Amino acid sequence: MAAAEAHSAHNYHPLPVVVGTAEGAWMTDVDGRRYLDMLAGYSALNFGHGNRRLLDAARAQLDRVTLTSRAFHHDRFAAFCTELAELCGMEMVLPMNTGAEAVETAVKTARKWGYRVKGVPDGRAKIVVADGNFHGRTTTIISFSTDPEARADFGPYTPGFTVVPYGDLAAMEAAVDEDTVAVLIEPIQGEAGVLVPPPGYLAGVRRLTAERGVLFIADEIQSGLGRTGATFACEHEGVVPDMYVLGKALGGGVVPVSAVVSSAEVLGVFRPGEHGSTFGGNPLACAVGLEVIAMLRTGEFQQRAAELGDHLHHELNLLTGGGAVTGVRGRGLWAGVDIDPALGTGREISERLMARGVLVKDTHGSTIRIAPPLVVSKDDLDWGLAQLRAVLRG
Incomplete structure (x- = not known):
């Protein structure tokens, strides 16, 4: 990471993870730690890594x-x-x-x-x-x-x-x-x-x-x-x-x-x-x-996004009742989640999720974006959401 920072223009501020390999909805860093990809390259990886x-x-x-x-x-x-x-x-x-x-x-x-x-x-x-x-x-x-x-x-x-x-x-x-x-x-x-x-x-x-x-x-x-x-x-x-x-x-x-x-x-x-x-x-x-x-x-990926998207938004909307999440928007396997600023910035929430093996990206203020590859399994999606709940509980 230090070499990349020293010799590349600082037009990005990546999370401190160095990806070595990836498959499906998962990425593995150079030290062998696995992360659930909940960003999918801003939708460039709709069909997953290494399809x-x-x-x-x-x-x-x-x-x-x-x-x-x-x-x-x-x-x-x-x-x-x-x-x-x-x-x-x-x-x-x-x-x-x-x-x-x-x-x-x-x-x-x-x-x-x-x-x-x-x-x-x-x-x-x-x-x-x-x-x-x-x-x-x-x-x-x-x-x-x-x-x-x-x-x-x-x-x-x-x-x-x-x-x-x-x-x-x-x-x-x-x-x-x-x-x-x-x-x-x-x-x-x-x-x-x-x-x-x-x-x-x-x-x-x-x-x-x-x-x-x-x-x-x-x-x-x-x-x-x-x-x-x-x-x-x-x-x-x-x-x-x-x-x-x-x-x-x-x-x-x-x-x-x-x-x-x-x-x-x-x-x-x-x-x-x-x-x-x-x-x-x-x-x-x-x-x-x-x-x-x-x-x-085939319509397979559209159907997966619709069905898993309904589940994703149902689970995210359940988080809005406790005050930690102040808003949820989106459609399909795509969501913007507004976090109570008292819990941290979007960058800080992303870093805490990274520490628990989930990769997302912040946007303005305390908002994070969730957009896993459309090939993500329901079990993996639920695991990622469990890590978000844990982060919000502190």
């Missing part, structure tokens, strides 16, 4: 070809785009690597669509976003962040964004005008503490954007691909956006894979040379992504 199907798909592709760049076709690309589009009920896919790249791609797509299709005057395109958002850390994305930690000292900032309160449909309606090309929101805000919007909010956003001729962009990088008990969090309100932004779990915890998925009208605005990525849609990424799609098609 055999995903590793086999990656190994098979490693022996064939790993990278061509988009200068050439390769034999996994068409299948990946076709099957991901079908999973999303869309027509076109633009593959990238990281979630932030996918969000940047969505922003560029919306602006170009606004100018070429909607007819917004050049340079005036606006995108409405929600406060408390977390869409990544590029210069453009932090320009519309309301988190001082992510934003401060990185200006000048990119214009063209209007921030409204999350969950406030009236505020969003007031913000959308003739120059608005898109509304970009997380169906559930992860970094903000797993905030679920009020019932009807997503459906209201869908109605508003359809009526005003504005794109509804759903950032499902953390919430999508099974985490909430459905393939997409938008499904809980019967909503289909104009564009999905996907990442994290799409790479199965093996390689970084992200994508923007939309209609031919929207993604069809791009011409060769206008956007791209050397590694976006590479053969190895497509091979792993195809296996992820095949696993999601």
Whole structure:
């Protein structure tokens, strides 16, 4: 740990554990101590560590070809785009690597669509976003962040964004005008503490954007691909956006894979040379992504997240009666738990859980996030919750 701290930039503050191996929902440190992973790489590990199907798909592709760049076709690309589009009920896919790249791609797509299709005057395109958002850390994305930690000292900032309160449909309606090309929101805000919007909010956003001729962009990088008990969090309100932004779990915890998925009208605005990525849609990424799609098609992981998620939230809500837990939010195998600040900060609670063999991550104040891999067993989940109860008792 000391060497890592000495020779790497301090842009993270990890818990003091050094992972050596991992399997399923468990990680083992270099000293042989096992920990229950209750974070799952912020949903990048929805299918668990070392998932055999995903590793086999990656190994098979490693022996064939790993990278061509988009200068050439390769034999996994068409299948990946076709099957991901079908999973999303869309027509076109633009593959990238990281979630932030996918969000940047969505922003560029919306602006170009606004100018070429909607007819917004050049340079005036606006995108409405929600406060408390977390869409990544590029210069453009932090320009519309309301988190001082992510934003401060990185200006000048990119214009063209209007921030409204999350969950406030009236505020969003007031913000959308003739120059608005898109509304970009997380169906559930992860970094903000797993905030679920009020019932009807997503459906209201869908109605508003359809009526005003504005794109509804759903950032499902953390919430999508099974985490909430459905393939997409938008499904809980019967909503289909104009564009999905996907990442994290799409790479199965093996390689970084992200994508923007939309209609031919929207993604069809791009011409060769206008956007791209050397590694976006590479053969190895497509091979792993195809296996992820095949696993999601069975519905098994969505069902596990729904059933175990009901159990998780039932148990967490029982903790709110004693005062140690002041609030619980979330959906599926995803929860934000607000701890009484008198018991410690979120970081301190995370450290105490680590000492008991459970790994979680804090967010603002005294809030911790719980998001185990979807392959976690009920017994292991209950064991992790027992450690949380022990920590709260002091």
